[in-house]
Amino acid sequence: MDQCEMWAGWQSIPAINRCGTDRTAQSPFINRRAGYPAPPCGETSEMNEHESVRKLLPLAVAGALEFKELRRVEQHAHACESCSHELETWKRYAHALRQLPQLSVPPGLLERTHSRILQHGAATGDRANSILLGAIAIFGWAAGLTLWVLARGLTGGVVNILGINLVSPQSCLLLSAVLTWITATASAVAFVRHSDTRSTL
Amino acid sequence: MKPETLCGIDDTIARVRRGDPDALADLLARYQHRLYRYLSRLVQNPATAEDLFQQTWLRVMQKIGKYNTGSRFDTWLFSVAHNLAIDHLRRQRVSSLDVSDETGTTLSERLVSGSPDPLEQLLDSERGALLGAAMNKLPDIHREVISLRFEEGMKLEQIAEVGGVPLSTVKSRLHRALESLRARLEARCGSV
Numbered sequence: 001m002d003q004c005e006m007w008a009g010w011q012s013i014p015a016i017n018r019c020g021t022d023r024t025a026q027s028p029f030i031n032r033r034a035g036y037p038a039p040p041c042g043e044t045s046e047m048n049e050h051e052s053v054r055k056l057l058p059l060a061v062a063g064a065l066e067f068k069e070l071r072r073v074e075q076h077a078h079a080c081e082s083c084s085h086e087l088e089t090w091k092r093y094a095h096a097l098r099q100l101p102q103l104s105v106p107p108g109l110l111e112r113t114h115s116r117i118l119q120h121g122a123a124t125g126d127r128a129n130s131i132l133l134g135a136i137a138i139f140g141w142a143a144g145l146t147l148w149v150l151a152r153g154l155t156g157g158v159v160n161i162l163g164i165n166l167v168s169p170q171s172c173l174l175l176s177a178v179l180t181w182i183t184a185t186a187s188a189v190a191f192v193r194h195s196d197t198r199s200t201l
Numbered sequence: 202m203k204p205e206t207l208c209g210i211d212d213t214i215a216r217v218r219r220g221d222p223d224a225l226a227d228l229l230a231r232y233q234h235r236l237y238r239y240l241s242r243l244v245q246n247p248a249t250a251e252d253l254f255q256q257t258w259l260r261v262m263q264k265i266g267k268y269n270t271g272s273r274f275d276t277w278l279f280s281v282a283h284n285l286a287i288d289h290l291r292r293q294r295v296s297s298l299d300v301s302d303e304t305g306t307t308l309s310e311r312l313v314s315g316s317p318d319p320l321e322q323l324l325d326s327e328r329g330a331l332l333g334a335a336m337n338k339l340p341d342i343h344r345e346v347i348s349l350r351f352e353e354g355m356k357l358e359q360i361a362e363v364g365g366v367p368l369s370t371v372k373s374r375l376h377r378a379l380e381s382l383r384a385r386l387e388a389r390c391g392s393v
């Protein structure tokens with residue numbers, strides 16, 4: 001099967017020999033894909049190469065082709081005036097894109113960003129510290145309660161020192177209150193010191 | 202060796218991880234122009250670009266511990282920015298086929314030309330404004346790939362990493378973006 005028959009077969013028309021005939025007389029048989037009339041014999045592969053290279057031109061100027069593809073484009077453009085002109089056009093586009101006017105950064109953006117990052121970091125730190133303090137307080141309470149229960153169990157509920165039963169419910173309550181005051185005072189001092197540091201920054 | 206290593210970026214990042222505020226300021230200054238330009242090009246709104254700029258750096262600071270020093274920092278930075286910008290655009294429900302330029306003359310007025318000759322400056326400015334306006338009409342993903350390739354000078358592999366897409370997708374988008382850009386310009390101005 002020669003190229004004419006292959007071309008005609010692709011077009012879904014009866015196979016006829018078009019070799020050497022005037023292309024303009026072939027108007028009913030248009031290549032719907034490329035908009036070209038059916039070519040004379042021998043030019044199909046060249047046209048395919050031509051179309052194929054033209055599709056590569058944008059990527060060529062964008063530096064997106066492999067070396068072999070780029071070489072193929074250059075060789076074809078060297079021999080084809082149309083593609084050479086097209087390549088130059090694409091090069092101008094690429095050059096213009098690389099030379100786009102630069103957008104200026106708004107004044108103070110760096111400072112605002114830096115400040116926002118520091119504030120966010122401080123807020124995150126505050127949350128972490130609050131959670132940590134809360135966890136320590138709860139642990140303290142739980143540990144104290146557990147030790148009290150163990151002490152009562154081991155001592156039979158009576159540990160007298162200076163006439164005071166240290167494991168009685170009243171003693172436990174008093175001790176808890178003292179520990180609570182100590183914890184709250186320490187937390188308040190830490191919070192005030194941290195606030196002073198942040199206001200200094 | 203990564204080019205960034207020669208400029209001490211790894212050392213700067215190590216200092217940022219240790220909480221050095223000067224290192225943070227250094228990092229911000231180093232990438233402010235590129236990052237802001239990229240976000241502006243993508244979202245086409247100065248206020249949004251600024252907000253996303255700040256959000257990007259917040260996210261970077263949150264995840265700085267997870268950054269792999271074996272890869273390029275700018276690629277990682279731009280991928281964070283890309284994700285935030287795309288999330289924003291999706292929330293805005295911007296049509297990818299018909300993007301309007303929200304900044305209009307404001308964007309053009311903020312452009313700076315580098316040509317010394319006054320006439321060349323004027324021509325460059327007009328040409329740049331036309332090209333920039335045409336770019337603003339492109340779909341987001343096309344605008345992004347052109348910006349990363351031609352403005353940021355990123356390699357295709359980096360662009361693929363920023364966008365989280367295969368290399369073939371980047372090439373396809375780049376091809377369609379350039380064709381579309383040229384078609385819009387020629388429709389407006391005639392053939393170049």
